[in-house]
Amino acid sequence: MKFGILILEGPYQHEASDSAYQFAKAAVEKGHEILRVFFYQDGVLNSTKLMEPQADDRHVQKMWSQFAADTGTEFIVCVAAAKRRGINDDVIADGFKIGGLGMLTELAIEADRVVTFRA
Amino acid sequence: MIVFRTAPYGTIYAFEGLENVLIMGAYDQDISVLFIDDGIYAIKDGMNTEGTGIKNFSPTFRALEAYDIEKVYVDKESLEARGLSVDDLVIEPEIIDASQVAQMMEDQKNFFIF
Numbered sequence: 500m501k502f503g504i505l506i507l508e509g510p511y512q513h514e515a516s517d518s519a520y521q522f523a524k525a526a527v528e529k530g531h532e533i534l535r536v537f538f539y540q541d542g543v544l545n546s547t548k549l550m551e552p553q554a555d556d557r558h559v560q561k562m563w564s565q566f567a568a569d570t571g572t573e574f575i576v577c578v579a580a581a582k583r584r585g586i587n588d589d590v591i592a593d594g595f596k597i598g599g600l601g602m603l604t605e606l607a608i609e610a611d612r613v614v615t616f617r618a
Numbered sequence: 619m620i621v622f623r624t625a626p627y628g629t630i631y632a633f634e635g636l637e638n639v640l641i642m643g644a645y646d647q648d649i650s651v652l653f654i655d656d657g658i659y660a661i662k663d664g665m666n667t668e669g670t671g672i673k674n675f676s677p678t679f680r681a682l683e684a685y686d687i688e689k690v691y692v693d694k695e696s697l698e699a700r701g702l703s704v705d706d707l708v709i710e711p712e713i714i715d716a717s718q719v720a721q722m723m724e725d726q727k728n729f730f731i732f
Contacts, residue, residue: 539634540634604645604647613729615731
């Protein structure tokens, strides 16, 4: 199946991004395709390379960047949501790209299912 | 289907949901919009947000018509539970009950819930 993933929450405050990551990983392992992960609302905060969690905790941004490197999945961070939260090309990590909401619309059209992760 | 179910201003879900609707409206897709639970307050007329420092974005929902988004619904029970009628809203959505909501949801390909 062709999945799209939509993440609406930032890291750590909510489990949404972790759950999305586990879902994406499991889906790929089962042979499904993730067409695109779209980060919207506070979800854009997952893309900043400035996050620095304690050493014994998971690093949400690095988990995602590694996933992008391993699978070639496209990660789009909504430009409007990113701008109002101080996320721009200077701070986004490897694997993430800034893009428009039109790319969420196209994802909804192309994917068999778009799965949303939020609070 | 785009669903508004959270109150405006306390969180940004509804405002960014509106931004999402307006972008999706620019694509030639069969879009339905549903207001349910506290999401109804996003289209309540006469909101005064002055004391909050946050822009009142409810009037922007009037743009749905300009984007040819005609399938706009409001949940009957949510409306009644809040003592509101369509006259209290900035737009005129069609009132539907829970069974119609359920039926309509059966027919959707995607949900975006704000």
